[in-house]
Amino acid sequence: MSGSDQDPQSENNADVVQMHVERLSQEVLELYRQVNLFYRLGDVFGPGLAPDEICRLLIKESAKVVRARSAQVVLDDGFKVGSVPSQPASRLKVGIETLEGRLGEIILYDKKAGFFTAADEKLIRAVAQQAGVALENSRRIHGLVRQNQALERLNAELRAIDQMKSDFVSNVSHELRTPLSSIKGFASTIMQDSEMPLDVAQEFVGIINEESDKLIIIINDLLDVSKMLSGHLKYNLGVQPLEQIVEKVVTLLGIQAEAKGLALGFDLIDIARVNVDATRISQVFTNLIANAVKFTDTGTIRVQQWVAENRVHISVADTGIGIREDVLAHIFDKFYRVENVVHTKEGTGLGLALVRGIVDYHGGSVDVRSTEGEGSVFTVQFPLAQ
Ligand SMILES: Nc1ncnc2c1ncn2[C@@H]1O[C@H](COP(=O)(O)OP(=O)(O)OP(=O)(O)O)[C@@H](O)[C@H]1O
Numbered sequence: 001m002s003g004s005d006q007d008p009q010s011e012n013n014a015d016v017v018q019m020h021v022e023r024l025s026q027e028v029l030e031l032y033r034q035v036n037l038f039y040r041l042g043d044v045f046g047p048g049l050a051p052d053e054i055c056r057l058l059i060k061e062s063a064k065v066v067r068a069r070s071a072q073v074v075l076d077d078g079f080k081v082g083s084v085p086s087q088p089a090s091r092l093k094v095g096i097e098t099l100e101g102r103l104g105e106i107i108l109y110d111k112k113a114g115f116f117t118a119a120d121e122k123l124i125r126a127v128a129q130q131a132g133v134a135l136e137n138s139r140r141i142h143g144l145v146r147q148n149q150a151l152e153r154l155n156a157e158l159r160a161i162d163q164m165k166s167d168f169v170s171n172v173s174h175e176l177r178t179p180l181s182s183i184k185g186f187a188s189t190i191m192q193d194s195e196m197p198l199d200v201a202q203e204f205v206g207i208i209n210e211e212s213d214k215l216i217i218i219i220n221d222l223l224d225v226s227k228m229l230s231g232h233l234k235y236n237l238g239v240q241p242l243e244q245i246v247e248k249v250v251t252l253l254g255i256q257a258e259a260k261g262l263a264l265g266f267d268l269i270d271i272a273r274v275n276v277d278a279t280r281i282s283q284v285f286t287n288l289i290a291n292a293v294k295f296t297d298t299g300t301i302r303v304q305q306w307v308a309e310n311r312v313h314i315s316v317a318d319t320g321i322g323i324r325e326d327v328l329a330h331i332f333d334k335f336y337r338v339e340n341v342v343h344t345k346e347g348t349g350l351g352l353a354l355v356r357g358i359v360d361y362h363g364g365s366v367d368v369r370s371t372e373g374e375g376s377v378f379t380v381q382f383p384l385a386q
Pocket residue numbers: 221287291292295318320321322323331336337338339341342346347348349350351352353376
């Protein structure tokens with residue numbers, strides 16, 4: 001039987017069968033691509049990838065599945081990777097979705113019109129889904145790592161604070177014990193010696209009085225710092241000439257400086273009216289000048305006051321031991337004292353913390369320049385009174 005003699009009905013049936021077979025093989029092929037894809041993607045988007053790596057892999061894997069010319073991934077947090085051609089004729093946009101929401105999208109481009117099929121979209125959706133899971137895991141892991149780092153930092157800070165507190169307690173105990181022992185010693189000597197000459201007894205009582213003053217200063221500093229930290233330090237503001245406050249402190253501490261053979265002088269370059277609490281500002285200069293006297297063995301201490309750009313500047317310069325560069329940033333912290341330098345000097349490490357707190361309150365600032373072995377300059381500045 002020749003082809004032309006074929007029954008038209010059976011010819012028609014053969015066409016239908018062939019069509020079915022073709023469609024079926026198409027579907028099997030599609031299924032095969034999908035299964036194959038799933039197997040591969042499981043390995044591709046392994047754990048430990050960074051988000052940008054995942055996005056690059058998403059582009060690479062999508063290109064393997066659909067041979068589009070270019071692709072771009074845009075995440076909702078603003079991250080972008082890939083390229084956009086100048087005049088694409090087709091575009092396939094697929095969201096990167098996870099159970100918890102959308103993370104961004106991948107867009108594939110091609111120059112040929114109608115390039116992308118529904119089957120392509122299905123496959124890209126599968127790739128994007130895998131990438132989405134990987135991205136979510138990566139974000140979780142990065143979040144945990146960041147949390148962990150923050151906890152470690154906090155832990156280190158807490159340990160440092162703890163150390164500072166222990167140092168402070170031993171320091172304050174030492175500072176309190178010294179004058180207390182002296183008071184106790186002189187008081188019991190007076191008590192035991194009923195025939196002590198009056199002038200000797202008076203000298204001893206004088207020492208007891210001085211040592212009590214030291215105790216009062218330490219206790220007051222402690223109370224002030226604690227009030228300052230809780231925001232309860234009271235200030236009585238009033239407009240007044242700053243030079244009068246500074247002058248008084250210089251005169252008072254001149255006695256201590258002289259006792260150490262140090263020349264303490266005040267250069268008043270410009271007078272200045274400021275709106276301040278005189279007692280607190282005295283405390284600032286008392287701390288700064290007392291530090292200069294304490295940490296200087298020979299040379300001079302110069303206090304200067306001048307006005308520039310609507311602010312008054314007061315510097316306290318000494319020719320003392322100076323401060324190491326690496327600890328300069330810490331000296332204004334409460335309880336901080338430079339190790340190995342101060343164990344022979346009195347102090348609790350509260351002075352400069354109070355200085356900064358009081359100066360800040362008045363809208364001013366304090367800074368320091370220092371060279372180890374040569375000396376230090378502390379400069380305070382305040383706004384002038386309106
Ligand atoms: N002029 C200075 N020269 C050298 N070191 C200084 C000077 N001023 C401050 N320091 C360093 O900064 C530290 C902190 O100073 P701060 O005034 O806060 O504490 P302190 O003087 O030790 O104690 P306190 O002031 O409470 O009696 C000092 O212990 C010292 O190490």
